[in-house]
Amino acid sequence: MSITEFASLQHYNTLALEARARALAQVCQSADLAAACAWARREGLPLVPLGQGSNIVLAQDLDALVVLMATRGVDILSDGSDEVLLRVAAGENWHELVQWALVKGLYGLENLALIPGTVGAAPVQNIGAYGVELASMIEAVHAHVIDDDTRLVLSRDDCAFGYRDSVFKHGLRDRVVITAVDLRLSRRPRLQLDYPALAQGLRSARVVSPTPIDVFNAVIRLRRSRLPDPAVQPNAGSFFLNPLVSMEQAEALAARFPALPMYAQTDGGIKLAAGWLIDFCGWKGYRNNNLGIHPQHALVLVNYGNDSGRQLLQLAETVAQSVADTFGVQLVIEPRVYGE
Ligand code: FAD
Ligand code: NAP
Numbered sequence: 465m466s467i468t469e470f471a472s473l474q475h476y477n478t479l480a481l482e483a484r485a486r487a488l489a490q491v492c493q494s495a496d497l498a499a500a501c502a503w504a505r506r507e508g509l510p511l512v513p514l515g516q517g518s519n520i521v522l523a524q525d526l527d528a529l530v531v532l533m534a535t536r537g538v539d540i541l542s543d544g545s546d547e548v549l550l551r552v553a554a555g556e557n558w559h560e561l562v563q564w565a566l567v568k569g570l571y572g573l574e575n576l577a578l579i580p581g582t583v584g585a586a587p588v589q590n591i592g593a594y595g596v597e598l599a600s601m602i603e604a605v606h607a608h609v610i611d612d613d614t615r616l617v618l619s620r621d622d623c624a625f626g627y628r629d630s631v632f633k634h635g636l637r638d639r640v641v642i643t644a645v646d647l648r649l650s651r652r653p654r655l656q657l658d659y660p661a662l663a664q665g666l667r668s669a670r671v672v673s674p675t676p677i678d679v680f681n682a683v684i685r686l687r688r689s690r691l692p693d694p695a696v697q698p699n700a701g702s703f704f705l706n707p708l709v710s711m712e713q714a715e716a717l718a719a720r721f722p723a724l725p726m727y728a729q730t731d732g733g734i735k736l737a738a739g740w741l742i743d744f745c746g747w748k749g750y751r752n753n754n755l756g757i758h759p760q761h762a763l764v765l766v767n768y769g770n771d772s773g774r775q776l777l778q779l780a781e782t783v784a785q786s787v788a789d790t791f792g793v794q795l796v797i798e799p800r801v802y803g804e
Pocket of ligand 1: 582
């Protein structure tokens, strides 16, 4: 494993923000990870694991050893007539795994097609799309403790998964590197078609009895039609989490804004669509020099040029303030911000 000091991270974050890491290493096998942890301890630096940098905002240089997780491999741990248990290395590409599983006739991941990033990062925010969350398929998460090189195996319950949330954003934040994820997939299709956009996408394609491959294709078409490709228009996907409010707050908002979409949660709370709130405040398509809000998707902030993470965060703050002034709802940034 080689370590590059004072390395640019511009190619390692999908917002293409320029920032330098005090040191950068690529981890291709578990021995590299132990060596990287030992190096960081010797230098007195924190270690920051990254996958593809699709859910981060770099607001300044990182005084850390940044470790790019590039370990590969998919092992079949058990192969039953109904279900298959897989162990997937952290550096595997998420979308390639979804494709691989479909080809093998292993189902459950199709609504999560085309989400950028690595398998190792996926449990951090419990990736989700079109009504499916990764948590529903996770059997265990394997992690390396940065401080002492011990190994942890976390069950699904240990991971404390929530809505775009997990223990890796709280108690284990900055303490572990996820090395592999065990996923339980089904040999029988278990389609989740509740999202109106997905159901409509299938109807438009004249699909009457969808298969998992039809769903996979419909999700890809929808995402390509709405979301900017970070390689062309650098972005980090949804910049804000969808806010969760109480029933009382939701009723008060519905009285003032009858068109406001609301989604009931199993815990009795109500989820609002952050994109709708931002669009209502007139931000969709906004552009100021090199920064803007995507014209098709109000939740996506785009770095059109070489602006800094700090300027991007200022725009985010202005957008969030206007939503707070209009609706009394505080938006929270979804990507991990480094160097606030
Ligand atoms: P990174 O951005 O590299 O890292 C994100 C965080 O996870 C960092 O804090 C990092 O330290 C930590 N991390 C990364 N790898 C590890 C590891 N091995 N161990 C411990 N910590 C680690 N998200 C969704 O949930 N649903 C979507 O539909 C979705 N769509 C998106 C669309 C676009 C166009 C973009 C740009 C992003 C989208 N995202 C979505 C967000 C993002 O793709 C996911 O959060 C993804 O899991 C991030 O993977 P990554 O490898 O890029 O992680
Ligand atoms: P959309 O279909 O326009 O829907 C807008 C919002 O309404 C979504 O955020 C979704 O919440 C919510 N919603 C819609 N139908 C729902 C239902 N039946 N039940 C509960 N909530 C519902 O969304 P989109 O922006 O095009 O994104 C499509 C999917 O991809 C969403 O699930 C979204 O989360 C995911 N996505 C995530 C990112 C990211 O970076 N995190 C980026 C792009 C897309 P949810 O967000 O909770 O699903």
